[in-house]
Amino acid sequence: MVSELNIGYAWIITIAALVATVIVVMAPPNGIYFPYMIDYYEESAAKVGMALTLITSLRYSCGVFSAIMAKAFGCRIVMIFGSITMICGYILIAYSTSIIEVYLACCLIGFGICLSYYTSFFVIDVNFKKHFNLMMSIKVGLAGVGHVMSPYVYQRFVISYGWKHAFLLHSAVVYHLVLCGVIFRPSTNKKSNEEAEEISLLEVKQENNSPKLDLQTGITPTDEKMRFNWLQYIYKICHLRLFKKHSFVILVVVSLIQGATEDGVEVLMPDDMLERGASLHHSQLILAVYGASSTCGRPFQYILSKFVLNDLLIQLGLSYFLSFLSLLICITTKTDNAVYVVMVFYGFSMGWYSGIIPLIVKSTVDDDFFFGYAWVGCAYGVGACIAVPFLGYLRDISGHFWLSEFSMLCFTLINIMIIFGFIVWKRTRKQGQTC
Numbered sequence: 463m464v465s466e467l468n469i470g471y472a473w474i475i476t477i478a479a480l481v482a483t484v485i486v487v488m489a490p491p492n493g494i495y496f497p498y499m500i501d502y503y504e505e506s507a508a509k510v511g512m513a514l515t516l517i518t519s520l521r522y523s524c525g526v527f528s529a530i531m532a533k534a535f536g537c538r539i540v541m542i543f544g545s546i547t548m549i550c551g552y553i554l555i556a557y558s559t560s561i562i563e564v565y566l567a568c569c570l571i572g573f574g575i576c577l578s579y580y581t582s583f584f585v586i587d588v589n590f591k592k593h594f595n596l597m598m599s600i601k602v603g604l605a606g607v608g609h610v611m612s613p614y615v616y617q618r619f620v621i622s623y624g625w626k627h628a629f630l631l632h633s634a635v636v637y638h639l640v641l642c643g644v645i646f647r648p649s650t651n652k653k654s655n656e657e658a659e660e661i662s663l664l665e666v667k668q669e670n671n672s673p674k675l676d677l678q679t680g681i682t683p684t685d686e687k688m689r690f691n692w693l694q695y696i697y698k699i700c701h702l703r704l705f706k707k708h709s710f711v712i713l714v715v716v717s718l719i720q721g722a723t724e725d726g727v728e729v730l731m732p733d734d735m736l737e738r739g740a741s742l743h744h745s746q747l748i749l750a751v752y753g754a755s756s757t758c759g760r761p762f763q764y765i766l767s768k769f770v771l772n773d774l775l776i777q778l779g780l781s782y783f784l785s786f787l788s789l790l791i792c793i794t795t796k797t798d799n800a801v802y803v804v805m806v807f808y809g810f811s812m813g814w815y816s817g818i819i820p821l822i823v824k825s826t827v828d829d830d831f832f833f834g835y836a837w838v839g840c841a842y843g844v845g846a847c848i849a850v851p852f853l854g855y856l857r858d859i860s861g862h863f864w865l866s867e868f869s870m871l872c873f874t875l876i877n878i879m880i881i882f883g884f885i886v887w888k889r890t891r892k893q894g895q896t897c
Contacts, residue, residue, distance in 0.1 A: 472589035476597055478645040479582045480604050482541070485639055486579050487608030489548060489632065490517045490571070494616045494749065496733055498625045503561045511729055511854035513564045515846055518725050520572025521579055522843030525836035526700055528580040532832065537585045541643030544577025545636055552633035556626050578639055580836055583820065585646055587831045595821060599764045602817045606760045609753025609809075617747065701833035709775075709826045710834065712884045714841045716778070716877050717819070721845030723785070723873045724812055726853045726866065728752070731801065734863040740798040751802055752809040759813025763821070774822050775888075778815065779881040782874055785811040789871040793864060849873070 491514060499510045531540050551570030558564050582601070590597050619628035697703070704710050728749065735745035763777055771777060788807035791800060820835060827834035853866040860866075 475585055475589050475646055478642040479585050480601055482578060482582045482639055482642040483601050483604050484608040484611075485635060485642075486575060486582060487605045488612040488615065489575050489578075489636055490521065491616070491629070491632075494613060494620065494732060495625055496729060497736065497745075498620070499564070502625075503564070505561050506854070506858055507733070508851050508854035508858055509561060512851040513561065513568050514729055515725060515850040516565065516568040517572040517575065518850075519721070519843040519847030520569060521575040522721065522839040522841075523847065524573055524576040524843070525580050525839040526833065528577050529584070529701075529832045529836040530699060531577065532581055532584050536646075537581045537588065538643050538646040540577050541581045541646055542640050544574040544581065545639035545643060546574070547571075547577070548574030548636045548639070549633045550574075552629045552636065556629040556633075574636075580839065581643075581646075583835055584832050587824075594824065595764070598820045598824075599761055599817060602760045602813075602820070603757065605816065606753060606757025606813055609756050610750055611753070613747055613749035613753065701830055701837075704827055704830065704834055704837060707826060708884075708888075709822075710837075712880065713819075713822060713826065713838055716880055717838045718841040718845040719873050719877050719880075720815070721842035721847075722849030722853075723870045723877075724815075725846035726850050726870050727805075727808060729850055730853060730857070730863060730866060731805065734867075735798055735801055737862060738796065738798040738801065740801075744798070748801060748805055752805045755806045755809030756813035756816070759810035759815075760817045762810070762814050763817040774818050774825065775881060775885050778818050778822070779878060779885065781811045781814040781818065782878045782881065784808075784814075786871065786874045786878060789867060789874060793867045793871060 496507075496510060496514065499505075499513070500507060503510065528540065528544075548571055551567045551572075551574060554570065555564055555567035558567055586597050586601065587594065616628065619625075619631050623631065705714075731752075732745045732748055735748055740748075759781075763774070766777060767774070785808050788804045788811065791807075792804040819838065823834045823838055824831055849869075853869060856865045856869060857863050
């Protein structure tokens with residue numbers, strides 16, 4: 463397997479992964495459906511926002527489960543299974559009559575997207591070591607292309623066929639992920655076999671250490687040792703050892719807050735444009751502006767690292783500072799034209815962020831990119847699941863989005879303080895060790 467890295471069939475698999483990336487990025491229904499669903503189901507913005515946020519939160523928060531499945535069954539099976547799950551969710555939401563059915567459909571869509579999303583990352587790590595940074599930069603760049611395409615495609619679907627029938631067209635597009643999965647290798651890399659052997663040895667050890675009946679007294683030993691063994695098994699299979707690294711813990715915390723901010727902008731901004739007096743057409747296409755600027759920001763880290771600054775943590779802090787400035791413009795202006803400026807700068811910063819995160823994970827946990835990236839994405843999903851309904855609730859009680867946008871501004875400021883504080887602490891600690 464090692465001899466096949468970076469050459470031959472690895473490139474064909476990577477091309478399939480790049481195509482899958484564009485489809486997966488376009489798969490989640492974004493804020494374009496938000497006002498339609500509020501009117502159709504006659505529910506509050508918080509409930510509808512919670513339904514749409516389930517897709518994003520499950521897309522990221524189930525990443526550890528996706529990594530376990532990819533290690534056990536291989537990227538091919540996981541990609542195909544995730545695609546079929548997505549198709550079932552789209553069909554269900556197309557024929558839903560209540561918000562409860564929408565919740566169930568969104569859970570299926572989010573879980574299927576999670577399996578496909580992480581698998582498209584894992585398969586690149588399996589097949590590329592030498593050109594990993596280049597392939598990852600291309601991948602996140604194509605994800606930006608998907609962000610640009612999705613608002614326009616969704617709008618055409620909704621205008622031509624209605625928002626419910628648009629979900630049937632979604633299922634037809636997602637079917638192409640099955641074809642991408644067929645191209646993947648039927649198994650993962652050599653590490654998965656070694657890990658399976660380690661787990662098998664661990665299970666044998668558990669059997670040997672299992673409590674036995676005392677034949678003389680008839681008393682069964684306490685099950686504390688058994689519980690301890692199960693905790694060891696969970697610790698092993700979920701790779702919780704990654705949290706021993708300070709850089710990784712900071713990255714997880716930052717991603718937790720990032721999920722609240724980025725997903726909140728994507729869900730709430732189109733509706734905020736309507737409140738500012740924009741037409742429905744312009745409020746929907748605002749996400750295309752966001753996607754275009756995000757596409758420009760994604761390769762920026764690669765260029766900056768080559769010629770100016772190769773410290774990824776400092777780049778991460780600067781990207782958050784740019785997003786802070788854009789959100790500050792948003793809460794201090796009331797015109798709809800200002801939102802375009804905001805989305806240009808914010809989209810660029812989030813594209814920059816998307817290009818940095820996989821590389822930081824790779825540099826922090828090079829030998830375990832599967833679970834490292836999965837845990838970071840899991841934190842992002844948890845943050846989105848908790849915060850976006852809260853932001854919708856703030857909009858409902860206040861009657862406008864100013865309070866929600868101010869909360870997102872505070873989230874961004876917290877991340878800036880965490881990142882630059884960690885950089886200062888890390889350098890101070892290094893200087894102390896040198897002395």
